Amino acid sequence: MSMVETIRIAWRAVWANLLRSMLTMLGIIIGVAALITMVAVGTGAQNQIDEQIRSLGANLLTIQPGSLNQGGVRLGTGSRQTLSEADAAAIAEEVPGVVVAAPTISGTVQVVQGNANWSTLAGGITPAYLVARDWRVETGRGFTLDEVDTAAKVVLLGATVVDKLFEDEEPLGQLVRIANVPFTIVGVLGRKGQNAGNGRDQDDVVLVPLSTAKLRVLGSNKVSRNAVDFVMVKVVSDEAIVSAQEQIRRLLRQRHRLAAGAPDDFQIRKPSETMEARAAATRSLTFLLAAIASVSLVVGGISIMNIMLVSVTERTHEIGLRQALGARRRDIRNQFLVEATMLCLLGGVLGVGVGALVAVGIGNLAGWPIWVSPASIALGFAFSGAIGVFFGFYPAHKAALLDPIEALRYE
Amino acid sequence: MAPPLIQATALRKDHRLGDAIVPALRGVTLTIEAGEFVAIMGPSGSGKSSLLHLLGLLDRPTAGGYRLAGRAVADLCPDNRAQIRAQGIGFIFQAFNLLGRNTAIENVELAMTYAGIPRTERRRRAETALTQIGLGERQHHWPGQLSGGEQQRVAIARVLAAGPRLILADEPTGALDTATGREIMALLQDMNRAGRTIVLVTHDPAVAAYAQRIVRMQDGRIVSDLPAAIDRGAMSMIPQAIACPETTAS
Ligand SMILES: Nc1ncnc2c1ncn2[C@@H]1O[C@H](COP(=O)(O)OP(=O)(O)OP(=O)(O)O)[C@@H](O)[C@H]1O
Numbered sequence: 309m310s311m312v313e314t315i316r317i318a319w320r321a322v323w324a325n326l327l328r329s330m331l332t333m334l335g336i337i338i339g340v341a342a343l344i345t346m347v348a349v350g351t352g353a354q355n356q357i358d359e360q361i362r363s364l365g366a367n368l369l370t371i372q373p374g375s376l377n378q379g380g381v382r383l384g385t386g387s388r389q390t391l392s393e394a395d396a397a398a399i400a401e402e403v404p405g406v407v408v409a410a411p412t413i414s415g416t417v418q419v420v421q422g423n424a425n426w427s428t429l430a431g432g433i434t435p436a437y438l439v440a441r442d443w444r445v446e447t448g449r450g451f452t453l454d455e456v457d458t459a460a461k462v463v464l465l466g467a468t469v470v471d472k473l474f475e476d477e478e479p480l481g482q483l484v485r486i487a488n489v490p491f492t493i494v495g496v497l498g499r500k501g502q503n504a505g506n507g508r509d510q511d512d513v514v515l516v517p518l519s520t521a522k523l524r525v526l527g528s529n530k531v532s533r534n535a536v537d538f539v540m541v542k543v544v545s546d547e548a549i550v551s552a553q554e555q556i557r558r559l560l561r562q563r564h565r566l567a568a569g570a571p572d573d574f575q576i577r578k579p580s581e582t583m584e585a586r587a588a589a590t591r592s593l594t595f596l597l598a599a600i601a602s603v604s605l606v607v608g609g610i611s612i613m614n615i616m617l618v619s620v621t622e623r624t625h626e627i628g629l630r631q632a633l634g635a636r637r638r639d640i641r642n643q644f645l646v647e648a649t650m651l652c653l654l655g656g657v658l659g660v661g662v663g664a665l666v667a668v669g670i671g672n673l674a675g676w677p678i679w680v681s682p683a684s685i686a687l688g689f690a691f692s693g694a695i696g697v698f699f700g701f702y703p704a705h706k707a708a709l710l711d712p713i714e715a716l717r718y719e
Numbered sequence: 720m721a722p723p724l725i726q727a728t729a730l731r732k733d734h735r736l737g738d739a740i741v742p743a744l745r746g747v748t749l750t751i752e753a754g755e756f757v758a759i760m761g762p763s764g765s766g767k768s769s770l771l772h773l774l775g776l777l778d779r780p781t782a783g784g785y786r787l788a789g790r791a792v793a794d795l796c797p798d799n800r801a802q803i804r805a806q807g808i809g810f811i812f813q814a815f816n817l818l819g820r821n822t823a824i825e826n827v828e829l830a831m832t833y834a835g836i837p838r839t840e841r842r843r844r845a846e847t848a849l850t851q852i853g854l855g856e857r858q859h860h861w862p863g864q865l866s867g868g869e870q871q872r873v874a875i876a877r878v879l880a881a882g883p884r885l886i887l888a889d890e891p892t893g894a895l896d897t898a899t900g901r902e903i904m905a906l907l908q909d910m911n912r913a914g915r916t917i918v919l920v921t922h923d924p925a926v927a928a929y930a931q932r933i934v935r936m937q938d939g940r941i942v943s944d945l946p947a948a949i950d951r952g953a954m955s956m957i958p959q960a961i962a963c964p965e966t967t968a969s
Pocket residue numbers: 734735736741742743761762763764765766767768769770
C-alpha cells in the first residue's frame with residue numbers, strides 16, 4: 309500500500325479520537341515547548357553577550373603600563389608610564405596579524421556648551437582607535453591624519469554627551485569648550501550602549517586627537533610627553549589572538565630592555581575574556597536546560613508508546629479484518645508507525661507554537677532577550693519525529709505480528 | 720484443462736489451547752472447481768470455520784497440501800498469503816466486520832486499497848457496487864447507522880467491488896432474519912452466476928439450498944459431499960447411513 313494511503317488511514321485514526329490524541333500528544337507538546345522555551349531564553353542571553361562582546365570591538369587586546377605584581381606590592385595599572393606611542397607603532401608594524409594598534413590616553417574633563425556643562429571621559433586617540441573598536445561615526449566624520457599631526461582642536465562626541473549638551477540643535481560644526489579650550493565638533497559617534505564588563509555607559513565620552521589631548525586637555529598629568537595610558541590592538545581573527553599576544557609581549561620586553569628574569573612592566577589583556585567566560589557558562593546552561601527538556605520529551609515518547617500499545621490491543625479486531633482483506637505485515641506496521649509519528653509531529657508543531665509563545669511571554673515579563681531560533685524549531689521537529697518512530701516501532705511491530713484468525717476472534 | 724480452483728489434500732489443523740492440542744481438522748480432502756457454489760454444513764465444532772480459514776489463507780494447516788488455482792500455497796509466507804487474499808479472495812463473516820470509523824463507501828474501498836487499486840478507480844467501483852446492492856443512497860453513512868442486513872450488504876459490496884475469484888462466507892445470514900437472509904443469498908447467487916466461486920458455511924438448510932453442492936462435516940472430517948439435489952434426498956432418507964460409521968470409528 310502506498311505511503312499516501314497509510315498516512316490517510318493514520319490521520320483518520322488520529323482525528324477519530326481527537327481528545328485522546330491531544331492527551332497523548334500532551335507529553336510531546338510540553339517537551340517540545342520546554343525545549344523551545346529553554347533554548348530561546350538561553351540563545352537570547354547568549355546573543356546579548358555576543359552583542360556586548362562585539363560592542364567592545366572584536367578580537368581586541370589592550371595593553372596597559374605597569375605590572376600587576378611587583379616585589380610583593382600590588383600596584384595599580386598605569387602606575388608607571390612605560391608605554392609609548394612608539395611602542396604602539398612598533399606593534400602595528402612588526403607583529404603579524406595585528407590590524408591596528410591604537411595608542412590612547414584618557415581622563416575626566418568638563419565639557420561646556422552654552423549654559424550646559426557635563427563631566428565626562430575624554431579620550432585622546434588616533435584614527436586607529438575607531439577601527440580597533442569597530443566604532444562608526446554616525447554623522448560627520450572621524451579625524452584626519454593631518455588633524456592628528458597638527459593637534460587640531462576638533463572633537464567627536466559620544467551619543468550620551470550629545471543628549472546632555474544639545475537639545476534639538478544639530479551639534480555638527482558647533483563649538484564646545486573642553487578644559488576651557490574651544491573645540492569644533494566634527495562628528496557624532498554611533499551608539500554602543502553599556503559596557504557589559506564594568507557597566508559604564510560607553511557613549512558618555514568625547515574623543516579628541518591624541519596630540520591635542522596631550523597638548524591642551526590631559527597633558528598636565530603625564531610624566532612623559534610620549535607616554536600613553538593604553539594601547540588597543542585589533543587582531544585579524546580570534547585564532548590569531550594568542551600568538552599575537554605572545555609576540556607583542558616579546559616585542560615590548562625587548563623594547564623596554566627588560567632582563568631575562570624581570571617581570572613585565574606592562575599588561576596585555578583581552579577585555580572580552582570575562583564575557584567570553586560568561587558566554588561559555590550560558591552556553592553550558594542552555595545545553596543543560598535543553599537536556600532537561602529532552603528528558604521530558606522522552607517521557608512524552610514513553611506515554612505515546614503506552615497509548616499505542618493500548619490502541620493496538622483495542623483495535624485487534626480491526627487489525628484482523630485488515631489482514632483478512634489483504635493487509636500485509638508491513639501495511640499494518642506502517643499504519644501504526646505513521647500514526648505514532650504523526651501524533652509526535654503534531655505534538656511537535658503545537659509544542660513549537662506553545663514554546664514560542666511562552667518564550668516571548670517570559671521575555672516580555674522578565675525583560676529578557678529572547679531568540680526563538682530556526683535551528684531550535686528544526687531540532688524540536690526532528691526530535692519529536694524521531695521519538696515517534698522510536699517509541700512507535702514496538703507497538704507497530706506487535707500489531708504487524710498478530711495472527712489474523714486470533715485477531716478476528718478477539719472481542 | 721485448467722487446474723481446480725481449490726485442491727486440498729489431507730488437511731489437518733490442530734489448535735493449541737495452552738498445553739492441550741485441539742484437533743479441528745483431521746484430514747480433509749476437497750476439490751472445488753472454478754465457478755462452483757458449495758455449502759459446508761455440520762454441527763457446531765465440526766471444523767467448518769477452521770476449514771474456511773485454511774481455504775482463505777488466513778491460517779496455515781498443521782499438515783496436508785493445498786493448491787489454489789494450481790499453485791501450492793500451504794507454506795507461503797504471511798505477506799504472500801496477504802497478497803493472494805487481497806487480490807483473489809473475498810470474505811464475508813457472520814459479524815459484519817466493517818470498520819466503525821469508516822463510512823460505508825470507505826469500507827467497500829478498503830479491500831481494493833490493499834489490492835493496490837488507484838483511488839479514483841476504487842471510488843468508482845465502490846459506488847457501482849453499493850448502487851448494485853441497493854445502498855447507493857447510503858454510501859456515506861457510518862456502520863452504526865445501518866441495520867444488520869444493510870451492514871452485511873456493505874460487506875458484500877466490498878467483495879463485489881474488489882471482484883475476487885473466490886468468495887468465502889462464514890454463516891453470512893446467521894445474524895439476520897429470514898427475509899433479510901434471503902436478500903443476502905440472492906446477492907451471493909448473483910455473484911456466483913457472474914462466475915465467482917463461492918464456499919459458504921451455514922447451519923440453515925434453506926440457505927444451503929442456494930448451493931449446487933453440499934459438503935457435510937463432522938469431527939473434523941468430511942462425511943458427505945454430494946450435489947445439492949441428491950444431498951436433500953440422501954439426508955431425508957438415510958441420514959444414519961453416512962453419519963454413523965464415522966462417529967463410531969473415531
Ligand atoms: N483458536 C482456537 N483455539 C482453540 N481451539 C479452537 C480454535 N478455533 C477452533 N477451535 C476448536 O476447533 C474445533 C473446530 O472449530 P470451528 O470453529 O472450526 O468449528 P465450526 O464448525 O465452525 O463451529 P460453529 O458452527 O460453532 O462455528 C472446535 O472444537 C473449536 O473449539
